[in-house]
Amino acid sequence: MDRFEGYVESLTHDGRGVTKPDGKVWFIDSAIPGETVTFVKTGNRKAYGLGRVEQVLVPSPDRVVPACPYFGQCGGCSLQHLEANAQLRFKEQLLVQQMNKIGGVDVGALKSSIKGPPWGYRRKARLGVRLVPKKGGILVGFREKRNSYITNLDNCMTLDHRIARLLPSLNSLINSLSIREKVPQIEVAAGDRDIALVLRHLKAFSTRDQEVLVNYGQSNRIQCYLQPGGTDSIWCLTPTEVPMLEYGLENGKIKIQFSPTDFTQVNHRVNQLMVEAAVEELEPGGQDRILDLFCGVGNFSLPLAKRVAEVHGVENVPALVDRGMKNAKLNDISNANFEIRDLYASSLRDWDPGRVDKLLIDPPRSGAFEVATWLVPRLTPQLIVYVSCNPATLARDSRILITRSGYRLRSLRAVDMFPHTAHMEALAVFELSR
Ligand SMILES: C[S@@+](CC[C@H](N)C(=O)[O-])C[C@H]1O[C@@H](n2cnc3c(N)ncnc32)[C@H](O)[C@@H]1O
Structure with a gap:
C-alpha cells in the first residue's frame, strides 16, 4: 500500500484535508489544516489523489477524539474529528470564500451563526x-x-x-x-410527539x-x-x-403538520431559530405582501402571514402545497395562499405573481438561478431573504441579484443545520440599493 507524508493546507467544501506532498493535490479524509500526517492512498485520478490518514504526526489544536465509534466508516458524518466551534469556523470560512470566488461578493463581517445542540438533532x-x-x-x-x-x-x-x-x-x-x-x-x-x-x-x-x-x-x-x-x-x-406528525413554531403557537415523506427541515431547534431570524430580517409590516418561493409545507409562510397583509407560497410538489393550505386552516390563517408551480421552468419568464414587497427564497441545492434571472428584475422586492443549503449556488445567485438587479448584500450568516457533517445552510439578506 502506498504511504505518503504531507502538510495539510486547507479543507475542501466536503471536509477533506488538502495536501500537496509531491506537487500533486491529495484530498485526505479526517485531516485538518495545520497538521502533518501520514496517509495511505485510497484512490488515484489523473488530476488528484485520494487518501486516508494513517498517523497524525503534528496534530491541530482543533483535533478531538470522534465521539462515535462508527466515525470514519459511516458516511453520515465527516467532521467529528474537528472540535464543534472549529467546524462552524470552517463552514463560515467556506461561505465567505464561495461568496467571494464564485459570487465576486465582498461579504464583510458575518452575522453570528445560528446553531443548536450538536447531538441528537436529526429528526x-x-x-x-x-x-x-x-x-x-x-x-x-x-x-x-x-x-x-x-x-x-x-x-x-x-x-x-x-x-x-x-x-x-x-x-x-x-x-x-x-x-x-x-x-x-x-x-x-x-415530529414533536410522534x-x-x-x-x-x-x-x-x-x-x-x-x-x-x-x-x-x-x-x-x-x-x-x-x-x-x-x-x-x-x-x-x-x-x-x-395523528399527523406535527412540529411547533413560536413556542407552539403555530403548528405545522406533515406526512413522513414530506420535505421538512431535519434540525428542529435550528429550524425554529432560522424561521425566527428570517421573519425578523424581512421586517414584516401590516401592509406587506410577501412571496415565499420553494415554500414546502408552509414553514416560513405561516409565521410570516401572522404579521403581514398576505403571503403567497409557491412550490412544485402538489402534496406539499395541499399540506400548506391545510396548515394555514389548522392555524386559522386566512391570508396565506399557495400555488403549484415549477420555479425552474421557462414559464417563469411570463409569470405574474402580483405585487411583491418582500421575497423569501429557500431553494434546493441547485439554487434559484431562474428566479434571480427572470423574476426578481420584474418584481423588484425591497428586501430578499435567501435561505440556502449550498453556498456555491447562493454565491452564483447573489452575483446575479447584485449585478443585474441592483441589490446589495445587507447581511449574511451561517446556519449550522447539520453539525458533524460538511453540509451547511446560510441566510442572506439583500436590499434594493437603487
Ligand atoms: C429546501 S426545501 C424548503 C422547503 C420549505 N421552505 C421549508 O422550510 O420547509 C426546497 C423546496 O423546494 C421545492 N422544489 C424543488 N424543486 C422545485 C421546483 N422546480 N419548483 C418549485 N419548488 C421546488 C421542494 O419540494 C422543497 O419543498
Whole structure:
C-alpha cells in the first residue's frame, strides 16, 4: 500500500484535508489544516489523489477524539474529528470564500451563526437496508463513506434519541420478515410527539409480516407506513387512526403538520431559530405582501402571514402545497395562499405573481438561478431573504441579484443545520440599493 507524508493546507467544501506532498493535490479524509500526517492512498485520478490518514504526526489544536465509534466508516458524518466551534469556523470560512470566488461578493463581517445542540438533532433519516449473510443477516444504517455498503448501526449520536433507540431492534425486525431481502430502505421521521417509519418494499408483505410490523409499531409507539412504489403509494399500516406528525413554531403557537415523506427541515431547534431570524430580517409590516418561493409545507409562510397583509407560497410538489393550505386552516390563517408551480421552468419568464414587497427564497441545492434571472428584475422586492443549503449556488445567485438587479448584500450568516457533517445552510439578506 502506498504511504505518503504531507502538510495539510486547507479543507475542501466536503471536509477533506488538502495536501500537496509531491506537487500533486491529495484530498485526505479526517485531516485538518495545520497538521502533518501520514496517509495511505485510497484512490488515484489523473488530476488528484485520494487518501486516508494513517498517523497524525503534528496534530491541530482543533483535533478531538470522534465521539462515535462508527466515525470514519459511516458516511453520515465527516467532521467529528474537528472540535464543534472549529467546524462552524470552517463552514463560515467556506461561505465567505464561495461568496467571494464564485459570487465576486465582498461579504464583510458575518452575522453570528445560528446553531443548536450538536447531538441528537436529526429528526429525519433515510436508512439503507441490506441482506449480507456473511455479516450475520440484515444490516440497517447509513451508507459507508464513498461506497455503497451499509454501516450496521446500533446507535447514531446525531439522530434524535427517540429514533436512535430503535436502531438495535430494526435489523432483527427486518430479519424476521418473509421478504427481508426486498426491503431496501427505511425512512424515519419524527415530529414533536410522534415518530413514523416508512418501509420501502419491492414485493408484497405476507399477512404475518404485517402483523409483526403492527406489533413492532405498537410496542415501540411508532406509526408504521408501507411504500410499495413511488411516494404516492404510501399507506399507514397502523390499524387505529394515527395523528399527523406535527412540529411547533413560536413556542407552539403555530403548528405545522406533515406526512413522513414530506420535505421538512431535519434540525428542529435550528429550524425554529432560522424561521425566527428570517421573519425578523424581512421586517414584516401590516401592509406587506410577501412571496415565499420553494415554500414546502408552509414553514416560513405561516409565521410570516401572522404579521403581514398576505403571503403567497409557491412550490412544485402538489402534496406539499395541499399540506400548506391545510396548515394555514389548522392555524386559522386566512391570508396565506399557495400555488403549484415549477420555479425552474421557462414559464417563469411570463409569470405574474402580483405585487411583491418582500421575497423569501429557500431553494434546493441547485439554487434559484431562474428566479434571480427572470423574476426578481420584474418584481423588484425591497428586501430578499435567501435561505440556502449550498453556498456555491447562493454565491452564483447573489452575483446575479447584485449585478443585474441592483441589490446589495445587507447581511449574511451561517446556519449550522447539520453539525458533524460538511453540509451547511446560510441566510442572506439583500436590499434594493437603487
Ligand atoms: C429546501 S426545501 C424548503 C422547503 C420549505 N421552505 C421549508 O422550510 O420547509 C426546497 C423546496 O423546494 C421545492 N422544489 C424543488 N424543486 C422545485 C421546483 N422546480 N419548483 C418549485 N419548488 C421546488 C421542494 O419540494 C422543497 O419543498
